[in-house]
Amino acid sequence: MKIADMEVDLTVEEREVCDTVQRFAVEVMRPIGQQLDLLSPEEVIAEGSPLWTVFDKYRSLELDELQTDWAAGSDLNPARQARLQCIVGEILGWGDAGLAISLGVSSFPRTMANMTGDKALIERFGAPDSIGCWPITEPDHGSDLIYYGGNVEDMPGKPNCIAAKDGDHFVINGQKAAWVSNGSIATVAALFCAVDMGDGKLTGLGGFLVPLDEKGVTRGKPLDKLGQRALNQGEIFFDEVRVPADHLVLNPELSAFTQDVVLSAANGGMGTTFVGLAQAALDLAVDYAKERIQGGTPIFRHQSVKGRLFEMFRKVEAARALSRRTILINSMSMPPMPHLAVASKVTSTQAAFEVASEALGVFGGNGLSREYPIEKMLRDARASMIEDGCNFVLSLAAAERL
Numbered sequence: 001m002k003i004a005d006m007e008v009d010l011t012v013e014e015r016e017v018c019d020t021v022q023r024f025a026v027e028v029m030r031p032i033g034q035q036l037d038l039l040s041p042e043e044v045i046a047e048g049s050p051l052w053t054v055f056d057k058y059r060s061l062e063l064d065e066l067q068t069d070w071a072a073g074s075d076l077n078p079a080r081q082a083r084l085q086c087i088v089g090e091i092l093g094w095g096d097a098g099l100a101i102s103l104g105v106s107s108f109p110r111t112m113a114n115m116t117g118d119k120a121l122i123e124r125f126g127a128p129d130s131i132g133c134w135p136i137t138e139p140d141h142g143s144d145l146i147y148y149g150g151n152v153e154d155m156p157g158k159p160n161c162i163a164a165k166d167g168d169h170f171v172i173n174g175q176k177a178a179w180v181s182n183g184s185i186a187t188v189a190a191l192f193c194a195v196d197m198g199d200g201k202l203t204g205l206g207g208f209l210v211p212l213d214e215k216g217v218t219r220g221k222p223l224d225k226l227g228q229r230a231l232n233q234g235e236i237f238f239d240e241v242r243v244p245a246d247h248l249v250l251n252p253e254l255s256a257f258t259q260d261v262v263l264s265a266a267n268g269g270m271g272t273t274f275v276g277l278a279q280a281a282l283d284l285a286v287d288y289a290k291e292r293i294q295g296g297t298p299i300f301r302h303q304s305v306k307g308r309l310f311e312m313f314r315k316v317e318a319a320r321a322l323s324r325r326t327i328l329i330n331s332m333s334m335p336p337m338p339h340l341a342v343a344s345k346v347t348s349t350q351a352a353f354e355v356a357s358e359a360l361g362v363f364g365g366n367g368l369s370r371e372y373p374i375e376k377m378l379r380d381a382r383a384s385m386i387e388d389g390c391n392f393v394l395s396l397a398a399a400e401r402l
Contacts, residue, residue, distance in 0.1 A: 097377075278351050
């Protein structure tokens with residue numbers, strides 16, 4: 001099923017965008033995502049890997065430009081822009097959730113540079129062939145970075161990565177955890193780390209644009225994971241890495257506000273992505289139920305199967321409604337509502353996992369086989385409940401805003 005076919009009042013231009021993304025999801029993301037799932041992490045990022053075909057095709061269709069335009073604002077009516085953003089996010093998640101996250105994160109440094117309005121930074125970090133990453137979690141600090149809202153002084157334990165002011169530069173030392181999406185392949189980082197403005201005190205989390213070919217940057221091995229194996233993740237080490245002071249583009253004194261903006265955007269995006277995965281699992285289950293014959297009739301005719309399918313449908317549509325509401329509100333109001341975005345992320349990822357699990361049950365024994373894509377979707381959905389903040393810890397942080 002095409003997600004855009006469920007929509008009303010799409011303009012000709014909006015439908016063309018959706019059709020382009022749908023073809024990309026069907027012809028590129030879904031088959032290549034399944035290929036990459038069977039490879040080792042090293043093979044996924046090796047020269048000649050089909051992963052690079054995904055990036056090349058994404059750029060050739062100018063879908064990366066679309067994502068950057070949304071972040072910087074466009075001429076579309078804001079409500080229509082928000083809806084189209086949701087539809088596109090759902091279609092990409094429908095294609096392959098891991099690849100959708102990789103492509104989305106890739107544009108993050110470019111978006112940060114564009115938001116500064118600094119022509120030199122935009123030129124330096126706006127190359128369309130760059131691959132970005134967002135290093136924020138650390139070996140000793142994961143979801144607690146979110147819980148404490150970027151306030152590193154209140155957070156138990158010393159940060160693992162610190163940028164210290166040194167004249168006209170910052171010197172970065174430390175480590176970011178193995179969970180950095182695109183960490184092993186990125187050419188530039190939107191690095192969030194603790195900042196010392198030169199007085200020996202940590203003032204909060206700052207956002208830096210850091211070229212990853214700088215002297216002192218090294219990478220660890222790519223992570224071998226249960227799910228989202230198409231999404232490369234790996235640790236990054238910084239050893240006396242010097243960057244100009246103007247590469248600090250998000251001031252640490254505003255870290256609480258910055259954290260809200262980033263948290264709202266990231267969790268809102270996760271919401272749309274995993275609505276897409278949930279829809280994909282439902283589609284597979286419905287199609288299989290109408291084809292699989294048991295007891296002389298398609299299993300779709302059995303009441304127990306129909307009842308399960310409807311419950312799956314209900315969960316997908318409920319998650320979709322909350323996801324759309326979240327993107328609409330947070331794209332049209334300031335300050336954002338991170339607790340609403342967290343509700344969307346938690347609801348959508350939980351729905352994706354439950355729907356994928358039920359879908360696997362509809363497939364029966366065949367669902368356990370790698371011959372069918374549903375077991376991969378179940379693994380991908382399970383990973384989503386931990387990434388971008390563990391759902392439970394996110395919920396605690398969001399509850400503080402009620």
